[in-house]
Amino acid sequence: MSGYFITFEGGEGAGKTSILHSLEKKLKHLGYDVITTREPGGIDIAEKIRSIILNTEHTAMDGRTEALLYAAARRQHLVEKVLPALEQGKIILCDRFIDSSLAYQGYARGLGIDEVFAINQFAIQDYMPDLTLFFDIEPKKGLARIAANKDRERNRLDLENIDFHEKVYQAYKMLIDRFPERIHVIDADQTMEKVAEDSLTLITQYLSNKK
Numbered sequence: 001m002s003g004y005f006i007t008f009e010g011g012e013g014a015g016k017t018s019i020l021h022s023l024e025k026k027l028k029h030l031g032y033d034v035i036t037t038r039e040p041g042g043i044d045i046a047e048k049i050r051s052i053i054l055n056t057e058h059t060a061m062d063g064r065t066e067a068l069l070y071a072a073a074r075r076q077h078l079v080e081k082v083l084p085a086l087e088q089g090k091i092i093l094c095d096r097f098i099d100s101s102l103a104y105q106g107y108a109r110g111l112g113i114d115e116v117f118a119i120n121q122f123a124i125q126d127y128m129p130d131l132t133l134f135f136d137i138e139p140k141k142g143l144a145r146i147a148a149n150k151d152r153e154r155n156r157l158d159l160e161n162i163d164f165h166e167k168v169y170q171a172y173k174m175l176i177d178r179f180p181e182r183i184h185v186i187d188a189d190q191t192m193e194k195v196a197e198d199s200l201t202l203i204t205q206y207l208s209n210k211k
């Protein structure tokens, strides 16, 4: 497949969503054929699954149910949106993918990174991202950013305590060690402009090395 699948990862309040949209504009300006999308969601069926998973009323949801729903949304999003775009040679900027499940469900929920990887393998059939940017900010600082942003939607995972978010952060650090070629760290504890600039440099260098 001729396109590139680039995923954005990080804890709450890392700024990845804003950066993703700013990079979309910058990359288009440079002449790249770019689309943006998100997980869970990005297409109708997966957005519906998203609203079930993240509904703040669904406090009874079991951890494995949650992991399976993320994997189901991922499967549908992959076949309906990501793979066709890759075939058309597009660059896909995707807000979260499998690493989120490994960090949140696998490690922070305690289901096991390898176990969650296995159910995701059924969903993705070896289609891993070409490049992943991890937006690195201490959980306390990320959560403080969210608290200050009144416009952001509050979801069920925001109801988790700081220990949960610390575990998510630790898990991402483990994933960086496990996939050093794919996952690159961006210092997210800087101004948005600087974070966007660092991300753009990383992506354009990656793409020009592939030419």
Ligand code: TMP
Pocket: 039, 040, 070, 095, 096, 097, 098, 100, 101, 102, 104, 105, 155, 157, 158
């Ligand atoms: P968002 O805040 O980036 O839109 O993501 C929604 C929430 O879903 C966020 O708290 C992270 C969580 N999540 C998982 O727990 N597992 C996953 O596989 C994905 C994609 C997201």
